[in-house]
Amino acid sequence: MSSQKLFSVAVVGVTGAVGQQMLRLLEERDFPISQLKLLASASSAGKTVKFKGKDITIEEAKPESFKGVEIALFSAGGDVSKKLIPAAVEYGAVCIDNTSAYRMDPEVPLVVPEVNIDKVHEHKGIIANPNCSTIQMVQALKPLYDRFGISRIIVSTYQAVSGAGAKAIAELKRQSAEILAGNEVVPDILPxxxxxxxxxxxxNAIPQIDKFLDNGFTNEEMKMINETKKIMGDDSIQVTATCVRIPVVYGHSESVYVELKEKFDMDEVRKLLAEGPGLVLVDDPANQRYPLATEAAGKLETFVGRVRRDLYNEQALNMWIVSDNLLKGAAWNAVQIAEYIALEQK
Amino acid sequence: MSSQKLFSVAVVGVTGAVGQQMLRLLEERDFPISQLKLLASASSAGKTVKFKGKDITIEEAKPESFKGVEIALFSAGGDVSKKLIPAAVEYGAVCIDNTSAYRMDPEVPLVVPEVNIDKVHEHKGIIANPNCSTIQMVQALKPLYDRFGISRIIVSTYQAVSGAGAKAIAELKRQSAEILAGNEVVPDILPxxxxxxxxxxxxNAIPQIDKFLDNGFTNEEMKMINETKKIMGDDSIQVTATCVRIPVVYGHSESVYVELKEKFDMDEVRKLLAEGPGLVLVDDPANQRYPLATEAAGKLETFVGRVRRDLYNEQALNMWIVSDNLLKGAAWNAVQIAEYIALEQK
Known part of the structure; x- marks a missing residue:
């Protein structure tokens, strides 16, 4: 990306689990940056963070922080996004928002680059990053959707605590140590x-991520249901989700049952998954190879395995989808979108 | 159970995770025992175990060990059951086998007392205890099956390491401690x-329990598929299973999607589940109450919650089913069968 236009970039929520990964990816990917603003809450203002060997001082995120900013990555919670994004858009920034604040806004594109990068062109200042558990699922299913169509998805998730932030990671480690030492634990963050x-x-396994709605589903489950339809651009896809937090630090795993609209050949399904953008097919039962959260952690790809035809519905498949929830599920998906915008304006 | 016939009882595999629970339940339930034989492999022979305050010496399990035994509980692995059960039957013992050795044998009843206790009467010396992950699911679904019929079940499991025995429990604890200490781990038991x-x-989450078959499913998954049909006595039930081991010590959790054959009222569904034998409905989203492995551990019941109508199929339900895999999933189900046999012969 050398010899191209450089951008004034802001990262909002840079001290969080996702914000840190955004910063790391901007550095590693050598994103074309002219000026980098690191924004966070007042309590973090004044601290310094290293970027490409230089100390950058974190500033408190305020509406006027976005003056001159061209690309802003938000990951500081929905309330912060709702409060600051309108000002950032007013100042002319393109905001890539990792929170749920604008995801279902019909004016806001909800983008997984491997699935619907074309939607980026429709933005009016805001592009929403989908929920982590949705991103890896739609990415894995997209090649099958394009070839066969999808009528039904039934998914149960095995989600890592890092999805609930740095405090939840610390809580899992602290509780684990306490229990191994034979002590009682007093939970204080999750679910x-x-x-x-x-x-x-x-x-333990906690079948609650985010708050409950009156229909008995959680917000997290409804995100998977609604975001999948919006990203695929197909309201006819019937999704059922059960979202569960398990004691894993990094990497969401998903058990997915999917009914396709046409008959399929398993070899073709495997080829489509193996060649799908950003996908890695890890599916060798004879050698006990399948995706594992511990192996997906730190990687940018989404891993698919345990792919098998259903025994009762010959148009249905079962599979196991794993990805690092902080990377493809959050920071990497956002930086991919930013890279696309940068390339377009080169 | 006082003033009734007393039985000569043998427990085979008494040093294992399930065998220990069998012994504890026989003691706690005050099972009518005249003589108790504790059998295990040669390496455990000579050790003593306390039962009702007395030391009982473990003997090596051999065919002739069963002379005079009336009820034998087996939980020492399929090979041991295949080797010793024919001899035990020959000596006149009723064998309650917790292994998979005889489960799908058409001559052998596969029994969950709350579901099909009547099948006990058809035994020819052997009664099989189903797989742990199957027991809790069919127990929870039975009241719905009786009232509405069931056409389809899609289940993803969150299974505790204790299902793989005492060594797997030790491995989880050892690995957890190593990782918290920042050390590398060398796995040596699981999956x-x-x-x-x-x-x-x-x-981590490992999507493999037991060996793989050519159809891409594991033995554990096929057990859930085949045993469900045999226990329910209905070959038309279409089951799909994905079985996953997670870092939990005691208690299997299951995310279950079930299609019923008739329309249903949610209040009636809740009532059926709340009143189902051995079931506890824990389903209060407003107060964040749902079944948890840590709360089910050590209990004899099966816990059901997160009960909600599917958003796309009005004849389908989603639910979360949790039970202690060593108790209702193994030792308690076997002791329940033994108690029934004892009561019948009173």
Whole structure:
């Protein structure tokens, strides 16, 4: 990306689990940056962060912070996005928002580059990054959707605590150590920081991510249901989701049952998955090879395996989809979108 | 159970994770025992185990060990069951086998007391205990099956390491401690002790339990598929299963999607589940109450929650089913069968 236009870039929420990965990726990918603003809450303002060997001082994120900013990556929570993105757009920035604040806004494109990068062109200042658990699923299913169509998806997730932020990672480690030492644990973050009831995550499985709605589904489950339809651009896809937090640090795993609209050949399915953009097919039962969260952690790709035809519905498949929720599920998807915008304006 | 016939009982595999629970339940339930034989492999022979305050010496399990035994509980692996059960039957014992050795034998009843206790009467010396992941699912679904019929089940499991025995529990604890200390781990038990490839279970999710078959499913998955039909006595039920080991010590959790054959009312569904034998409905999203492995551990019941109508198929339900895999999933189901046999002969 040398000899191209350079951009004034802001990262909002740079001290968070996703913000740190955004910064790391901008550095590693040598993103064409003229000026880099690192923004966070007042409590982090004044701290310095290294970027390409230089110390950059974190500033408090305010509406006027975005003067002159061309690309802003937001990952500081929905409230911050709602408060600051309108000002950033007013100043002319393209905002790539990792929160759920604008995802279902019909004016805002919801983009997974491997699935619907063309939607970027429709933005009016805001491009939304989908929910982590949605991104890896639609990315893996897109090649099958394009070839056969999809009528039904039933997904159960095995989600890492890093999706709930750095405090949840610390909580899992602390609880695990306490239990191994034979002590009682007092949960204080998960399943949802802002709700009163807390549950032990170490050596447990919590079937709640985000708040409950009146229909008995959680927000996280409804995100998978609604975002999948918006990203695929197909309201006819019937998604059912059960989202579960498990004691894993990095990497969401998903057990996915999918009904296709046409008959399929398993060899073709495997070829489509193996060649799908950003996908790695890890599917060799004889050698006990399948995607694992511990192996996906730190990688940019989404891993697919355990691909098998359903025994009762010959137009249905079962598979296991794993990706690093902080990378393809958040920071990398956002930086991919930023890279696309940068390339377009070269 | 006082003033009734007393039985000569044998427990085979008494040093294992399930065998220990069998012994504990026989003691706690005050099972009517005249003589108790504790059998295990040669390496455990000579050790003593406490039962009701008395030391009982473990003997090596041999064909002739079963002379005079009336009820024998087996949980020492399929090979041991295949080798010793014919002799035990020959000596007149009723064998309750917790292994998979005889489960799909058409001559052998496969029994979950809350579902098909009547099948006990058809035994010819052997009664099979189903797989742990199957037991809790069919127990929870039985009240719905009786009222509405079931056409389709799609289940993804979150299974505890104790299902793979005491060594797997030790491995999870050892790996967890190593990782928290920042050390590398060298897996040596899971996912399948007898297979060459091992994977880290601490802070991971392994989509393999038992060996793979040519159809891409694992033995564990096929057990859920085939045993469900046999226990329900209905070959038309279409089951799909994905079985996953997660870093939990005790308690299997299951995300279950089920299509019923008739329209249903959610209040009636909840009532059926709340009143189902051995079931506890824990389903209060407003107060963040749902079944958790850590809360089911050590309990005899099966816990059901997250019960919600599917958003696209009004005849389908989603739910979360949790039970202690060593108790209702193994030892308790076997002791329940033994208690029924004892009561019948009172």
């Amino acid at each position: 949802v920081g802002s709700l009163p009831v807390k549950h032990q995550i170490a050596f | 399948v002790g007898s297979l060459p490839v091992k994977h880290q279970i601490a802070f």
